[in-house]
Amino acid sequence: MKFLTSGKVKDVYELEDGKLLFKFSNRVSAYDVKFKDEIPRKGEVLCKFAEYWFKKLCVPNHFVERKSDTEIVVRKLNMLPIECVVRGYFYGSLVSRWKDGKISLEDGTQTDLAAKLPSPIFDPTTKSTHDMPVNKEEAISQKLVTNDEYDWLSEESIKIYQKMVTIADNAGFILADLKLEFGKLNDEIILADSIGPDEFRLWPKNTYKIGKTQEAFDKQLLRDWLTENGYQKKYEDARLSGEEPIAPSIPSDLISKMTQRYVSAYERMTEKSL
Numbered sequence: 001m002k003f004l005t006s007g008k009v010k011d012v013y014e015l016e017d018g019k020l021l022f023k024f025s026n027r028v029s030a031y032d033v034k035f036k037d038e039i040p041r042k043g044e045v046l047c048k049f050a051e052y053w054f055k056k057l058c059v060p061n062h063f064v065e066r067k068s069d070t071e072i073v074v075r076k077l078n079m080l081p082i083e084c085v086v087r088g089y090f091y092g093s094l095v096s097r098w099k100d101g102k103i104s105l106e107d108g109t110q111t112d113l114a115a116k117l118p119s120p121i122f123d124p125t126t127k128s129t130h131d132m133p134v135n136k137e138e139a140i141s142q143k144l145v146t147n148d149e150y151d152w153l154s155e156e157s158i159k160i161y162q163k164m165v166t167i168a169d170n171a172g173f174i175l176a177d178l179k180l181e182f183g184k185l186n187d188e189i190i191l192a193d194s195i196g197p198d199e200f201r202l203w204p205k206n207t208y209k210i211g212k213t214q215e216a217f218d219k220q221l222l223r224d225w226l227t228e229n230g231y232q233k234k235y236e237d238a239r240l241s242g243e244e245p246i247a248p249s250i251p252s253d254l255i256s257k258m259t260q261r262y263v264s265a266y267e268r269m270t271e272k273s274l
Contacts, residue, residue, distance in 0.1 A: 008034060009046065009198060015073070022050075022194065024070045028250075028258075030222045031235050032130050037250040043070045044274060045262040049196035052270050057163055059156075061191035062183065077183025077192050082134070082144045083125045084153050086161040089176040090115045091201065091214070094123070097133065112211045114176075114203075120161055122154040127181075130239075152189060153182060160191070164200075171269045173217065174208055176201035197262055217265040221258050222250065 001021065002014045008029040013021040024047040026038035047070045054063035064073040087094055090105075091114050097103045098111065105111070106118050124139060125131040134142065136150050145153065161178045168175040178200045181193035193199075197218035207215045213224060226232050226248075235245040263274055 009043075010194070014076070018076055019064060020074050020076050021067065022047075022072050022074060024050075024072075024194075028219070028222060030219060030226055031232055031245075033235060033245050033247045035247040035250060037255060039255055039258045039262065041259050041274065042262055045266045046194060046196040046198060047072055048270075048272075048274070049266055050194040052266075053164070053195040054191070056167065057160060057191070059160060059191055060188065062185070074192070075185060077185050077190065079127075079181065079183040079192060080145060080149070080153070080189070081127050082139060082153070083127050083131060084157040084180040084182065085123045085125060085177065086120050086157050086180070087123050087177045088117055088120045088161065088165065089174075089201075090117060091176055092220075093133075103133070110210075114208070114212065114214050115210050120158050122157055124153070149189065156182075156189075168202065168269065169205070171271075172205050173265070173269065174203040174205055174214075176203055176214070197265055202265055217261045219258075221254065221261060225251075225254055 001016070004012045004014050004020070006012075009025055009027050011023045011025065013023065015021055024043035026040060026042045028035050028037070028039050028042065047066065050072055051063065051066045054061045062074040062077055064075060066072045090098075090109070090111055094103065095113065098105060103123070109118055110116070123133060125133050126142075126144065134144065139145055139150055140147055157180050160180060161175070164178060165175045180191065180195070180199070182189050183192040200218060201220055202217040203214040204217065216224065223232075231248060238245040267273055
């Protein structure tokens with residue numbers, strides 16, 4: 001087994017047969033900043049959620065098997081250099097980008113915080129240290145994907161989002177948005193990477209209310225804490241000055257709350273106990 005790379009939350013190894021081993025950790029990052037603190041059981045939740053979604057969605061994907069509570073084996077692909085984001089609600093970075101005139105929305109869209117969009121939108125980003133939104137023209141001109149690939153990714157990503165919305169709804173959740181990645185196996189584009197609370201926003205239906213910050217069963221808990229305490233702006237100011245932001249320590253009560261929410265999201269969605 002050969003170590004290949006260490007990402008924000010998982011380590012990747014190449015196996016002797018050419019497949020890849022994903023080892024999920026308890027590491028956490030937010031706003032492209034890695035934290036020293038870890039979230040207990042997070043790696044197990046991400047690993048088992050990945051297995052659940054790859055099996056549940058019934059679309060071609062790279063999943064082979066789960067090896068342990070924190071490891072899955074996948075087929076090696078040529079990954080497409082684009083992150084396929086689907087948004088179903090007026091929330092997150094979509095709000096500030098709309099206010100700044102960087103993205104337009106369908107006529108009649110309700111622009112109160114957390115309002116449901118008239119229809120899901122495909123809103124991809126680059127895959128880099130700091131992901132940047134790209135429209136179709138930019139994605140093609142930057143040679144991230146071809147015109148046909150972009151159209152396929154848009155259609156397929158929205159289809160997968162809609163499938164997941166139905167499953168989440170039946171479990172008492174709202175799936176607000178979703179990030180997917182795809183790769184090529186020979187000439188076929190298939191679903192890849194991982195799908196879990198680091199890749200989507202998940203809100204309980206019984207506390208959902210338009211116009212307010214939603215109760216989060218995902219990494220948004222950490223983002224909200226950072227924003228409320230001024231760290232998001234500090235990060236932005238540091239990067240404008242050419243410096244890399246320094247992550248603060250995460251309060252112990254927030255760490256415990258994140259663990260509880262991650263575990264609860266998995267158990268409620270899958271109807272399985274960890």
